[in-house]
Amino acid sequence: MTELTQTLNKTMGLLKGLDQKDPLAIGQELHRFAGELYPICRSITGNGIRQTLVMIQKRIPLQTFEVPTGTAVFDWTVPKEWNIRDAYIKGPGGKKIVDFQKCNLHVLNYSTPVRATMPLSALKPHLFTIPEKPDWIPYRTSYYKEDWGFCLSHNQMLALQDGEYEVCIDSTLDQGHLTYGEYFLPGRSNDEVLISCHACHPSLANDNLSGLTVATFLAQLLSEKDCHYSYRFLFLPGTIGPITWLARNRDTARSIRHGLVLTCIGDKGQFHYKKSRQGNAEIDRIVSHLLRHLWESSEILEFSPYGYDERQYCSPGFNLPVGCLMRSVWGTFPEYHTSADDLNFIQPKQLAESLSLCAAIVDVLEQNRRYRNLNPFCEPQLGRRNLYRSTGGGAIEAEINARLWVLNLSDGEHSLLDIAERSGHSFSLINEAAQILREGGLLEIVPETGKETTRPQEESKAAHSCRD
Ligand SMILES: [Zn+2]
Numbered sequence: 001m002t003e004l005t006q007t008l009n010k011t012m013g014l015l016k017g018l019d020q021k022d023p024l025a026i027g028q029e030l031h032r033f034a035g036e037l038y039p040i041c042r043s044i045t046g047n048g049i050r051q052t053l054v055m056i057q058k059r060i061p062l063q064t065f066e067v068p069t070g071t072a073v074f075d076w077t078v079p080k081e082w083n084i085r086d087a088y089i090k091g092p093g094g095k096k097i098v099d100f101q102k103c104n105l106h107v108l109n110y111s112t113p114v115r116a117t118m119p120l121s122a123l124k125p126h127l128f129t130i131p132e133k134p135d136w137i138p139y140r141t142s143y144y145k146e147d148w149g150f151c152l153s154h155n156q157m158l159a160l161q162d163g164e165y166e167v168c169i170d171s172t173l174d175q176g177h178l179t180y181g182e183y184f185l186p187g188r189s190n191d192e193v194l195i196s197c198h199a200c201h202p203s204l205a206n207d208n209l210s211g212l213t214v215a216t217f218l219a220q221l222l223s224e225k226d227c228h229y230s231y232r233f234l235f236l237p238g239t240i241g242p243i244t245w246l247a248r249n250r251d252t253a254r255s256i257r258h259g260l261v262l263t264c265i266g267d268k269g270q271f272h273y274k275k276s277r278q279g280n281a282e283i284d285r286i287v288s289h290l291l292r293h294l295w296e297s298s299e300i301l302e303f304s305p306y307g308y309d310e311r312q313y314c315s316p317g318f319n320l321p322v323g324c325l326m327r328s329v330w331g332t333f334p335e336y337h338t339s340a341d342d343l344n345f346i347q348p349k350q351l352a353e354s355l356s357l358c359a360a361i362v363d364v365l366e367q368n369r370r371y372r373n374l375n376p377f378c379e380p381q382l383g384r385r386n387l388y389r390s391t392g393g394g395a396i397e398a399e400i401n402a403r404l405w406v407l408n409l410s411d412g413e414h415s416l417l418d419i420a421e422r423s424g425h426s427f428s429l430i431n432e433a434a435q436i437l438r439e440g441g442l443l444e445i446v447p448e449t450g451k452e453t454t455r456p457q458e459e460s461k462a463a464h465s466c467r468d
Pocket of ligand 1: 207
C-alpha cells in the first residue's frame, strides 16, 4: 500500500478505523464485493437493481423504495419496468453464436421481447459493435425508445455468413416500479452530506461497481462513528434515479450542505474531481485541497452540465453543492462502456486509495471548524507554554509555522480550511496545530450558528466521535 495511505491513516480521525486493517486487505475486500455484484444484469428498473440493493443490504441497513411506472417526476415519467431472462442469436447452423448467459452486455439494455427468424440483412441493423476495438463488446441502451438489439465484438460480426438467423430476447417491459436504495445515518446536526452513485449498469466494473463498493464501505465505516453531519447514501439508477429522488424529497434536499457523486474510482488513472455548479463550495475546496496536498498528479475540472448524476443535483432549481469524484473520466478511457471495463480493469489498490480519499474528505468536513484566539493582542508567548522550539535561529519548523497561522487567523471568521489554503499547509497540519493550541488554552471553538439546526441529543449516537 502507498505511503500516502499510511500517512492518511496516521493523521485523520475517521481513518483510524481503516488503520486497524491492512489497507491491501481492505482493497481485496472491496474487489471481492465488486466481483459478487459483477454478474448481475442491472438496468434502470427491474430485478437486477433490486438484487444489487439486497447485496448492499447485507452490509448496510439500506432502505429500498419502489416508485410505480407512470409516476410523474418533474419533466420525466418513471418508465416501464424491464426484466430479462434470456437472449441469444442462433446461426444458420442452429448453433448459438451470441449468448446472453455468457455476457449480459450482449443484449441492448431495455430491449423489447423478440422471437423471430430473419436473414442477416434484416438482423444487421440491430447489431452493435466497436470497429476500433474489434474484440470488445459494447454496452448500449435504449431506455426511452422501444427497440431491440444485440451487442457483439466486431470480429464476431465480420464472421457472420449469409443465411437465416433465429433471434430470441426473452424480456418483459411492463407496468412495474423503479427501485432505489437509501441509507440515512443521523448525525448530531440535521445538515446533511449526500453520497450518491448509480447502480444501473450491468457487468461494468469501473463505471458503476467501483462507486457502489466504495460508497458501501464508506457507509459501513461511518456507521461506527458519532458524526457531526448526517449522511445520506443513495444507490439509484442513473439520471431517472436522482430525478425521482429529488421529486420525492424536495424538503430533504434543502438540508444537503455537501455532496459527492462517486463513479469510475477503481481504475489506475489519476484522480479527477469535477466541481459543483457553485464552483467554490466547501466540498469543492476540500477535495481540491486534499488532492493538491496528497497526490502528485490529479486534476480539478470545472462544472459542466453533462456527466453523471451531479447534473440533477446541480440543476438550477436545486443548485446543490455536489461534485463528482472520479479517477479516469467517463468517455476518455477506451474501456468505457465496453466489456473491457471488467474486474481486471479495477484493482484492490486503487479501490482502497479511493476509499481512503473519501474518508479523508469526510474527516475534513467533520473537522473544518472555526476557532477564536483567546490571546489576540500580540503573539502569545509560546515558549513559556512549551509550544515553541527551545533554541532560536534558523528556519522554524512547519509545525510551529502552522501554529502561528492558526493563532493569527483564528478570529472566529476563518475556518481551518481557510487557514490551510492561505498558509499553504495541509489541513491535517493546521488541524493538529489547532488541537494543540486548544489544549494549551489559547483557542476556543466558535459554536456554529444560523446555518444549521442541531438534532436533539438523544437521537445522536454515542460512539467514537469523528469531529472532536
Ligand atoms: Zn455509464
